[in-house]
Amino acid sequence: xxxxxxxxxxxxxxxxxxxxxxxxxxxxxxxxxxxxxxxxxxxxxxxxxxxxxxxxxxxxxxxxxxxxxxxxxxxxxxxxxxxxxxxxxxxxxxxxxxxxxxxxxxxxxxxxxxxxxxxxxxxxxxxxxxxxxxxxxxxxxxxxxxxxxxxxxxxxxxxxxxxxxxxxxxxxxxxxxxxxxxxxxxxxxxxxxxxxxxxxxxxxxxxxxxxxxxxxxxxxxxxxxxxxxxxxxxxxxxxxxxxxxxxxxxxxxxxxxxxxxxxxxxxxxxxxxxxxxxxxxxxxxxxxxxxxxxxxxxxxxxxxxxxxxxxxxxxx
Amino acid sequence: xxxxxxxxxxxxxxxxxxxxxxxxxxxxxxxxxxxxxxxxxxxxxxxxxxxxxxxxxxxxxxxxxxxxxxxxxxxxxxxxxxxxxxxxxxxxxxxxxxxxxxxxxxxxxxxxxxxxxxxxxxxxxxxxxxxxxxxxxxxxxxxxxxxxxxxxxxxxxxxxxxxxxxxxxxxxxxxxxxxxxxxxxxxxxxxxxxxxxxxxxxxxxxxxxxxxxxxxxxxxxxxxxxxxxxxxxxxxxxxxxxxxxxxxxxxxxxxxxxxxx
Numbered sequence: 001x002x003x004x005x006x007x008x009x010x011x012x013x014x015x016x017x018x019x020x021x022x023x024x025x026x027x028x029x030x031x032x033x034x035x036x037x038x039x040x041x042x043x044x045x046x047x048x049x050x051x052x053x054x055x056x057x058x059x060x061x062x063x064x065x066x067x068x069x070x071x072x073x074x075x076x077x078x079x080x081x082x083x084x085x086x087x088x089x090x091x092x093x094x095x096x097x098x099x100x101x102x103x104x105x106x107x108x109x110x111x112x113x114x115x116x117x118x119x120x121x122x123x124x125x126x127x128x129x130x131x132x133x134x135x136x137x138x139x140x141x142x143x144x145x146x147x148x149x150x151x152x153x154x155x156x157x158x159x160x161x162x163x164x165x166x167x168x169x170x171x172x173x174x175x176x177x178x179x180x181x182x183x184x185x186x187x188x189x190x191x192x193x194x195x196x197x198x199x200x201x202x203x204x205x206x207x208x209x210x211x212x213x214x215x216x217x218x219x220x221x222x223x224x225x226x227x228x229x230x231x232x233x234x235x236x237x238x239x240x241x242x243x244x245x246x247x248x249x250x251x252x253x254x255x256x257x258x259x260x261x262x263x264x265x266x267x268x269x270x271x272x273x274x275x276x277x278x279x280x281x282x283x284x285x286x287x288x289x290x291x292x293x294x295x296x297x298x299x300x301x302x303x304x305x306x307x308x309x310x311x312x313x314x315x316x
Numbered sequence: 317x318x319x320x321x322x323x324x325x326x327x328x329x330x331x332x333x334x335x336x337x338x339x340x341x342x343x344x345x346x347x348x349x350x351x352x353x354x355x356x357x358x359x360x361x362x363x364x365x366x367x368x369x370x371x372x373x374x375x376x377x378x379x380x381x382x383x384x385x386x387x388x389x390x391x392x393x394x395x396x397x398x399x400x401x402x403x404x405x406x407x408x409x410x411x412x413x414x415x416x417x418x419x420x421x422x423x424x425x426x427x428x429x430x431x432x433x434x435x436x437x438x439x440x441x442x443x444x445x446x447x448x449x450x451x452x453x454x455x456x457x458x459x460x461x462x463x464x465x466x467x468x469x470x471x472x473x474x475x476x477x478x479x480x481x482x483x484x485x486x487x488x489x490x491x492x493x494x495x496x497x498x499x500x501x502x503x504x505x506x507x508x509x510x511x512x513x514x515x516x517x518x519x520x521x522x523x524x525x526x527x528x529x530x531x532x533x534x535x536x537x538x539x540x541x542x543x544x545x546x547x548x549x550x551x552x553x554x555x556x557x558x559x560x561x562x563x564x565x566x567x568x569x570x571x572x573x574x575x576x577x
Contacts, residue, residue: 029430053426053461061453064416068423071401071409073431076423092450095413096420100401 005173010148010166010201011109015040017152018077018107022048025156029069030077031055033062038168039079039109059084063092063104070102075156081115082108082124082165086131093161098134101160106131107152111141111165112252113280113297114202114290123285124165129257131163132230138162139230140185141251141259143174143204147227150179165201167252169290172205174225185228186236192222195308196240196247200226200259203250203278203299210304221308229262237266246315247275248308252299255279274315276307317368319557321389324397326560327547329369331473331506331532332440338512339438340373348378351405357435358408358424362417363442363471364398365549371395371404379406415448417441418468422454425463436465436520444476446487452497458525459498467519468494468527471506473534475545494527506530537564 021028022044029051036042036054045052055062059080066076078085085108086093097104108127115123131139138158142148148166155162174189189204190211199207204225211221222240226232241247247267249260260277267273278299285293294300318324339359340346347353361370368388375382380394387393394403398412409420421439428435441451458466470490478484487493491501500522504511512530519526534548535541538560541552552560 029427051430055453055457058450058453058457060416060450061419061422061457064419064450064454065423065426065457067409067416068420068425069427070423071420072424072427074427091413092416092419095410096416100410 007170007172008145009168009170010142011040013145013148014107014152014166015043017149018044019047021156027074029074031062031066033057033059033080035080041079059089060092063089064096066104067096067102070104076104077107078104079107081110081122082127083122086127090130094134097161098137101136105155105162107164109166110168113285113293114167114169116290117287119287120284125254125280128229128253136160140164140228141200142227143201143225144171146175146179150181154181167202171202174204182227184233186233187225189225190223192220194220194244195312196222196224196244198224198226198263199250201252203252206301206304207250209301213305214308226259229259232262234266237263238270241267241271241273246311247273248311250278250304253279255281274311276311278304278307317385317388318551319554320386322551324368324551325365325549327534327541329366330536331534332366332471333369334507335469335512335530336369336373338509340377342513343516355434358437360408360417360421360439361399361411362439363445364411367399374406414445415450418451418454421466422458425466438467440469440471443470443472443481443487447485455497463525466525470529471532472529473532475534477548479545491529500526503529506532507536
């Protein structure tokens with residue numbers, strides 16, 4: 001790993017990219033619900049106070065106001081914790097933003113377990129599923145700082161509504177250089193022939209680590225970073241599954257409704273494949289240090305390796 | 317319309333009919349040939365279930381042919397059960413799930429402020445709808461942002477699906493609540509055109525957001541519908557609709573026009 005690239009949180013990329021968008025485009029507005037310091041929207045607010053609306057602890061109101069701004073020609077970036085953005089304000093997102101296909105970017109931070117000590121109330125484990133269910137909604141989970149930055153910059157020109165999930169914890173760089181965009185959002189980071197590991201967010205780093213361990217055991221693992229969960233790049237998923245014939249998915253989300261389901265849907269429809277899923281197994285979160293939680297919920301590289309081996313064993 | 321559709325919400329449509337008539341045919345600065353004209357006034361139907369009366373006003377203002385009205389809620393018709401901003405010309409926002417319209421209106425007002433656009437926003441809410449918490453998040457925000465071009469009109473017909481609003485969940489005293497949130501308020505008879513027009517003009521000139529609490533009668537003008545909760549979401553039969561229309565036109569059942577006083 002490059003010594004100069006110290007791990008950075010994807011939410012920091014959101015803050016920097018949002019500020020850059022504000023400089024480039026007059027019609028960019030941003031909203032927050034009293035978490036501007038945590039979501040990193042505060043830098044935009046300091047630079048463009050007339051275009052920044054901190055609505056207080058009122059997420060429903062924030063989403064509907066964002067809709068009104070978007071109806072009127074603005075590109076609206078609304079941020080709060082993922083659990084509130086998708087759960088507390090679901091109906092406002094559904095009727096006010098998704099159904100009328102408005103250019104609101106819901107940039108939710110603090111996705112997943114690695115929120116850590118705050119515990120289950122603040123750990124969003126179902127946000128990807130909720131957003132994936134909504135027609136018109138594009139769902140993006142960047143893997144690192146550079147990908148998050150590119151996702152936010154690129155979102156300006158994306159038609160319709162979008163959900164971008166960022167995290168609280170610092171994560172290693174997957175992409176060493178700045179990215180021009182997300183492409184189809186399904187990057188084969190490492191080619192392999194025995195098993196495909198589809199991962200998103202912080203689990204991409206774990207997937208790469210697992211692949212390195214598997215290689216030492218003579219198992220060739222392909223690692224695919226799925227940053228656009230909806231619409232998922234069916235061609236790349238099918239090509240990988242066809243090549244390897246087995247898969248493991250890894251996400252910091254419930255195994256219900258997220259990446260595991262998205263990949264399984266493609267597999268079931270186009271190339272039935274045995275798939276093991278790493279994620280939160282239909283449980284709520286709890287307090288603890290991020291690394292302790294990942295261990296406790298069986299989401300470490302070692303767990304990935306174990307599941308990959310059992311999937312391959314079961315296939316025979 | 318609702319009789320042809322076989323479903324819909326006649327009660328709340330009738331209680332709001334006079335207010336919406338005043339807006340569309342006296343107050344709103346609009347260009348039906350160019351529904352998204354940036355300088356227009358905006359009417360936001362937050363109580364989206366009263367779509368029939370909005371559609372009638374839009375059709376008779378020239379946004380689309382009046383004959384469409386008879387296809388309300390039909391599979392190939394743009395007139396959805398609740399308003400859809402992309403399907404029906406003149407509909408400003410998609411609504412139906414209650415409590416969101418006032419917040420959306422604030423977003424529009426903030427955008428108009430940034431773009432230095434003229435235009436006033438009139439948002440119609442129900443009294444039952446006022447039980448939704450988001451309404452009060454919006455009430456707080458409108459005063460906080462000192463929105464100048466926003467009027468909330470509450471159609472106080474006193475009824476909701478399950479009965480009288482005062483019995484289900486009392487929302488009163490509504491004028492005092494809006495005043496406490498920092499709004500200018502006025503209470504009117506929502507079926508008196510002079511009072512409606514006067515209040516709407518007044519609301520455009522207040523410093524900050526204005527709330528008009530309009531006392532209305534659910535099912536207004538149709539004796540067998542008035543003040544009956546069951547007419548919230550039940551469409552009349554064709555026979556009932558004929559009787560209702562006769563009454564609204566001032567005809568007696570034998571078809572002779574009443575002379576009036």
